[in-house]
Amino acid sequence: MRPTDLAEIRRLSLFRDMSQQCYEQLTRGVYVQHFPESLTMIRQGEPADFLHILLDGQVELFASWGDRETTMSVIKPIGTFILAATIRDAPCLMSARTLERSRIMLLPSANLRQAFRDDRGFAHAIVDELAGCYRAVVRHAKGMKLRNSRERIASYLMRQAQLAGDVRSYQLPVEKRLLASYLGMTAENLSRALRGLEEDGLKVDGTRVIITDPIKLMKIAKLDMLMDGPDPSPTTEAASLPKATA
Amino acid sequence: MRPTDLAEIRRLSLFRDMSQQCYEQLTRGVYVQHFPESLTMIRQGEPADFLHILLDGQVELFASWGDRETTMSVIKPIGTFILAATIRDAPCLMSARTLERSRIMLLPSANLRQAFRDDRGFAHAIVDELAGCYRAVVRHAKGMKLRNSRERIASYLMRQAQLAGDVRSYQLPVEKRLLASYLGMTAENLSRALRGLEEDGLKVDGTRVIITDPIKLMKIAKLDMLMDGPDPSPTTEAASLPKATA
DNA sequence: CGAACCCTTGACAGAAATCAACTAAGGTGG
DNA sequence: CCACCTTAGTTGATTTCTGTCAAGGGTTCG
Structure with a gap:
């Protein structure tokens, strides 16, 4: 070493x-x-x-x-x-x-x-x-167990925006097929659901996420500290510190 | 105290x-x-x-x-x-x-x-x-994430039979509504699925579970050590020791 | 006896998986 | 540089699964 x-x-x-x-x-x-x-x-x-x-x-x-x-x-x-x-x-x-x-x-x-x-x-x-x-x-x-696929997607994307510093737009950190699997759905379903969420304040173009209406989207996501964090693990804590620049 | x-x-x-x-x-x-x-x-x-x-x-x-x-x-x-x-x-x-x-x-x-x-x-x-x-x-x-409701039910019931000492029949340890919630489905769905499993070697009468055809049922349950245990927690270990009488 | 409560059943609606086809982008090798 | 291939992603049609709503049977318990 x-x-x-x-x-x-x-x-x-x-x-x-x-x-x-x-x-x-x-x-x-x-x-x-x-x-x-x-x-x-x-x-x-x-x-x-x-x-x-x-x-x-x-x-x-x-x-x-x-x-x-x-x-x-x-x-x-x-x-x-x-x-x-x-x-x-x-x-x-x-x-x-x-x-x-x-x-x-x-x-x-x-x-x-x-x-x-x-x-x-x-x-x-x-x-x-x-x-x-x-x-x-x-x-x-x-x-x-508590959210359907639409809600899981919305909450995931909102949470990522939060972590990035409450931004309105950011790049997806992972491929969509992987995200779909993580969120417990097929890639086809993720694709369709993303399209469906365009009426609820979300736009996804390729790997770019744009939250056009945070309030509307939040009504679906309903972020919850007990489900969406925070509570970083001690090792990841150091890694995510940069966000504290705000 | x-x-x-x-x-x-x-x-x-x-x-x-x-x-x-x-x-x-x-x-x-x-x-x-x-x-x-x-x-x-x-x-x-x-x-x-x-x-x-x-x-x-x-x-x-x-x-x-x-x-x-x-x-x-x-x-x-x-x-x-x-x-x-x-x-x-x-x-x-x-x-x-x-x-x-x-x-x-x-x-x-x-x-x-x-x-x-x-x-x-x-x-x-x-x-x-x-x-x-x-x-x-x-x-x-x-x-x-990996099993559908039918498979979750079958594996849960098979696993309970195993834990009870590889018995063919036993009493459900919890209410069905609770079991349904634990397994991530509605009580109605559990009820229907149990009925459906009668063709696959399972019979449930009230709180009594009877595995009429373990081989058939196992084809659905496909018990897996990495999903269905063992690996007891140290505290529960003592509690489940009785099974070691065999 | 009535009032909860658990469970079941049926009919229906909505959600999600599957299958198939198609596009677009990236990389490879000629 | 281009033809080719692979892969990610999308879309549509269809089937399967699952939740919802409503009703009814059976138990328990006060």
Whole structure:
């Protein structure tokens, strides 16, 4: 591992509060690796040998059953994945693949568990991160069960506008087929629903989203702090700080 | 708190590995309380002042949005709830109400956080429990996104039969309306779907479930370890041990 | 006995998936 | 540079699934 990587990682909220000794122990056997686009690096059902920390790029977590597949989450830097499986030493419930070329830190599960025992600061950072992941899935499940597809789309797009700094227009951060899967619908349905939302203050042209009438759109989206955030995970918190410039 | 309660709690996997000193500190300010049936003790959006540990009875976790409501989980002894909110000191994402008269232990969040810092065994038990909760929600979300209602019903009923010891017949553990909500459909739809499954090896008479043709039914259920368990949470582990008599 | 409440059933409307065809954009190789 | 191929996205027609509304049967409980 390059020394510059080590210095960078040390600053992550996960490791910030560790004693130097534990940190050195932890990062023994850690390495940072580049993955090309569209590479499935974790397959559901496999053991979780490493905690993955995304430093650069984008990773999709997805789940399959038979020949069906659905996107569960999209990880952006700095974000972790398969933390729970690592802690439990249990098989991964989700698969992971890169959406673009990505730089990922691999932290052996044994090291993680050791550091969890040895360092209180780290233990706290881990449990905080995991609690954040838990709450994110609960939100996702709530959205799936309480909103119909139209409402899920509207709330997703409104929320993205909020996160971008309450803008009226922005670029979709992911492909539409992926978004459709994440929102639990087919690509065809997303396409049609977007068209249908033009009468409710939304315009989508290619990857460009334009909220023409926020009030009207909000009547459908009905954003809810308990379903649409905030409550960032500690690692993503740092990444989304730029928005605080307003 | 009664001394017998204290002794009982000490044996829970959450507290088993704690030092006596930390345990005494932790349980200072803890109390055990009885709640009548159908009492909503936690409302989503409220702060999480206590970790709840269900000792006896049954508790429903549910979520609402506008005038809609859905069952997210049913807790049985011994089980914890609102752990993540407690750890993060964040508002609860779900509400909780008793399904029957219940005995619940209330552990002040401040005590929990203190004990997490002071006792490694406890810290590990907490993170293990939380990881289990996370994996349970991931499973729930996968089920909602990857299976249709017919398949969700079949897999739920098959899984219950498995848990009861691979029996062919058993009693539904919850009301049908609740089950419908948990499985993400209306009560009417559940009723119709159950009827429809009679041609696939299932018979339901009142609260009695009879699997007349396990092989046929399994072709619909397609139980999957990554969606239907196992992977019990550490606290529920003790509760489901009886099944290990085989 | 009446009043809830749970469950079921039927008829219908609306939502969403599927199948098929078509466009547009991007990349490849000649 | 262009012909070709792949892929994302769109659109329409159709079927399937699911929710809604309304009514009725059965239970429990005061």
